[in-house]
Amino acid sequence: xxxxxxxxxxxxxxxxxxxxxxxxxxxxxxxxxxxxxxxxxxxxxxxxxxxxxxxxxxxxxxxxxxxxxxxxxxxxxxxxxxxxxxxxxxxxxxxxxxxxxxxxxxxxxxxxxxxxxxxxxxxxxxxxxxxxxxxxxxxxxxxxxxxxxxxxxxxxxxxxxxxxxxxxxxxxxxxxxxxxxxxxxxxxxxxxxxxxxxxxxxxxxxxxxxxxxxxxxxxxxxxxxxxxxxxxxxxxxxxxxxxxxxxxxxxxxxxxxxxxxxxxxxxxxxxxxxxxxxxxxxxxxxxxxxxxxxxxxxxxxxxxxxxxxxxxxxxxxxxxxxxxxxxxx
Numbered sequence: 001x002x003x004x005x006x007x008x009x010x011x012x013x014x015x016x017x018x019x020x021x022x023x024x025x026x027x028x029x030x031x032x033x034x035x036x037x038x039x040x041x042x043x044x045x046x047x048x049x050x051x052x053x054x055x056x057x058x059x060x061x062x063x064x065x066x067x068x069x070x071x072x073x074x075x076x077x078x079x080x081x082x083x084x085x086x087x088x089x090x091x092x093x094x095x096x097x098x099x100x101x102x103x104x105x106x107x108x109x110x111x112x113x114x115x116x117x118x119x120x121x122x123x124x125x126x127x128x129x130x131x132x133x134x135x136x137x138x139x140x141x142x143x144x145x146x147x148x149x150x151x152x153x154x155x156x157x158x159x160x161x162x163x164x165x166x167x168x169x170x171x172x173x174x175x176x177x178x179x180x181x182x183x184x185x186x187x188x189x190x191x192x193x194x195x196x197x198x199x200x201x202x203x204x205x206x207x208x209x210x211x212x213x214x215x216x217x218x219x220x221x222x223x224x225x226x227x228x229x230x231x232x233x234x235x236x237x238x239x240x241x242x243x244x245x246x247x248x249x250x251x252x253x254x255x256x257x258x259x260x261x262x263x264x265x266x267x268x269x270x271x272x273x274x275x276x277x278x279x280x281x282x283x284x285x286x287x288x289x290x291x292x293x294x295x296x297x298x299x300x301x302x303x304x305x306x307x308x309x310x311x312x313x314x315x316x317x318x319x320x321x322x323x324x325x326x327x328x329x
Contacts, residue, residue: 014148230250245282246281251286
């Protein structure tokens with residue numbers, strides 16, 4: 001809950017900051033009449049809307065679960081990120097259209113020096129704020145905060161390109177550079193929007209996060225206990241900043257309920273130590289079968305029926321299957 005409140009505070013500052021930077025960009029466009037600066041201002045409008053939409057999504061996702069939402073409200077972060085990516089795409093199309101029309105009917109530029117100073121200021125602020133959002137968002141597994149941070153960073157990169165174009169115009173008086181830079185930036189913006197939308201759709205559809213799953217499997221292999229005969233049917237679902245993990249843990253069949261639960265507790269502590277407290281773990285304990293003996297590393301087992309032959313390393317593929325591990329599978 002504390003991490004969620006921190007995310008909300010950060011996103012609130014991002015939303016307020018986006019309003020201030022938009023005003024600065026509009027002043028820069030008013031002074032320069034540059035279509036490249038206008039593209040930056042258009043993206044600034046997107047930043048404002050996206051900032052407040054992201055803030056709303058974080059507030060909703062922080063609500064406790066209820067009867068209608070037993071897994072909480074975290075999925076709204078994916079919808080927010082998808083909306084933000086769509087708005088970025090619209091801005092990219094508008095920028096592309098304005099750039100092409102400006103080539104056909106070029107406009108004179110003014111006060112480029114002052115405009116470059118103002119635009120440089122927005123680039124620095126956006127990059128610092130974006131990097132901070134991405135770092136905190138990854139730590140708390142917040143899709144919305146990471147999307148906001150990447151949006152601010154992409155705004156910075158496009159602004160740098162615009163500054164390069166303005167500098168070329170300032171020193172060469174070749175005014176069609178203005179539209180050329182805007183066209184290049186529109187392509188960059190469209191690529192960024194695609195990546196954000198793609199990530200959002202993957203989250204909405206509960207697509208497997210292979211990077212997260214690989215990190216989990218690595219941690220489990222490195223800290224494996226001898227009573228963990230095998231682990232299978234493992235699945236991870238992300239709801240906002242909350243990770244839901246469920247799996248089947250095979251333990252020696254003769255363990256009593258308390259002993260089996262201790263093994264589950266060890267597993268839960270390991271996962272939380274690696275991925276933080278924002279995780280819900282559902283583990284079903286299975287008893288081992290005779291075929292398990294050949295892969296069981298337990299040194300002293302009073303009911304062993306077959307000698308140990310080979311330890312099976314857990315992988316993303318075999319740990320996800322819905323069946324116990326044996327040498328034949």
